[in-house]
Amino acid sequence: MSSATPSQTGRCEQSAPSKAPPVLTAGEITPEALRAWEMGCVNFFRQKGIAADDQVVKVAGNLLDPRIQDWYSNNGDHLMSLSFAEFMTEVRKYWLPSDWAATVRQKMLSSTQGTKAFHLWAVEIESLNVLLRGS
DSSP states (O other): OOOOOTTOBOOEEOSOTTTSOOEEOSSBOOHHHHHHHHHHHHHHHHHHTOOGGGHHHHHGGGBOOHHHHHHHHHHHHHHHTSOHHHHHHHHHHHHSOTTHHHHHHHHHHHOOOTTSOHHHHHHHHHHHHHHTTTO
């Protein structure tokens, strides 16, 4: 496993959604990559019928950045006691920049349709809005 450098960005990967949970690769975490990982996990839980009490344990090891693995290792008892939604709140709070939600809101407020079709622009705004769920 390689260490993350500031120039690397973590990304969500999932080769077989019905068989295995997604992986968040090592690197700086963006709200978009974290949301993709979260949604992939939720879909995995549904497809596999993973009980709520087992969800964090089933997927936390798929946060591959060594810094996050150390954080999880050091705080495992607490983190494993959380629901998946509570766990994601902790991950966002600890691993995203403190102003990430304000940055997303500002992107939404400063967005313009320009020459795009309205429905494409609306989908862009909705995609930014979904990042704010649970924040």
